Amino acid sequence: MIKSISKFTVPFAVVAVLSSSVHAQPISVNTLCNKIGAKLSSVSSSECKKLKFNKPRFYSVKGLPLLEKHYPAKKSKKYAPRILFLGGIHGDEYSSVSVTFKWLNTINKYHSGAYDWHFLPLVNPDGLLQKSSSRVNARKVDLNRNFLTNSQQISAISHWKTKAKQRQRYYPGIAPLSEPESIAVHRLIEEIKPTVIVSVHAPHGILDFDGKVTPPNKLGPLRLRQLGTYPGSLGNYGYYIKGIPVMTIELEHAGIMPKKSQISAMWVDLVRWIKVKTKSKEIVALMKETEAKETDKGHAQ
Ligand SMILES: [Zn+2]
Incomplete structure (x- = not known):
């Protein structure tokens, strides 16, 4: 209906309001790259475009695409670890997006096919790309x-009302998975069945690490400190419901980039840990266990 309105017969302001509220034209990856380049001093729009993100499958509340890039493992690598890598789930943690882009550049150049990487460098584009960026969407x-909680646990909303003292920045939403951005992550977890989820935060x-496999004791300058999880958090969901280890990289500053040497040291430690884990019996056992569970599910249906 909106499309049939001629802009020659309707005042410009009305057309502008209508088009901004209905998202008749989905925003393209290139347009989003321009917005990211304008917002972040450490990521340029051309750097973003050069990564050639996959065709968008998921969108934010405001209709921005969730950037997605998949680097598959070689077919011959049956038990190649699958890594789901997330940046910017909190929109005001700028460095978490920028550093994820730097690591994306690295993998883009050196992907060998030994591992299966799945990147979402900006899970919360609406939070980041507003005048004053916010943690929330x-x-x-x-x-x-906003993720699912175990039925034996206190719900995220009850936890927020009591323990989190109803602070707005921790509001978990009316129900688990009420938001398109968390639904996207949830769907990807179901699709990819990651061996490990890495989520980048600050400051x-x-x-931090939630999972039953032995974590690395450091990533570059960051030392291991396991803080525990909150109902509705990704770490809580991964650990208590899916049995997937969740590594939470908490950078030191939200608005200041780590040094280049620190960015590469963190990456080297991460890849080394994955490599060691690949050979370790515990992670192979975990992957086989996930596969067996899926097969069981298939039989039950
Ligand atoms: Zn955060």
Whole structure:
């Protein structure tokens, strides 16, 4: 209907309002790259475009595409670890997006096919790309509290009302998976069945880890400090429901980039840990276990 309105018969302001509210034209990856380049001093729009992101499958509340890039493992690598890599789930943690882009550039150049990488460098584009960036998404939901919780646990909303003292920045939403951005991550977890999920945040300056495999004790300058999980968080979901280790990289500053040497040291430690784990019996056992569970599910249906 909106399309049939001629802009020659309707005042410009009305057309502008209509078109901005209905998202008749989905925003392209290139347009989003321009917005990211304008917002972040450490990521240029051409750097973003050069990464040639996959055709968007998921969108934010405001209709921005969630950038997605898949680097598949070689077919011959049956038990290649699958890594789901997330940046910018909190929109005001700028460095988490910028550093993820730097690592994307690295993998883009050196991907060998030994591992299967799946990147979402900006899970919360609405939070980042507004005048004043926010932790929460466009509906004021903390996406990292919007995942499913175990039925034996306190719900995310009850936790927020009591323990989190109803602070707006931790609002978990009306129900788990009420937001398109967390649904996208949830669907990708179902699709990829990652061996490990890596999520980049700031500014606690530590490495957090939830999972049953042995974590690395450092990533570059970040030392391991396991903080525990909150209901509705990705770490909580990965650990208690899916049995997938979740590595949370908490960069030291939200608005200041780590040094180049630190960015590469973190990457080297991460890849080394994955490499060691690939050969270790515990991660292969975990992958086989996931596969067996999936087969069981298939039989039950
Ligand atoms: Zn965060």
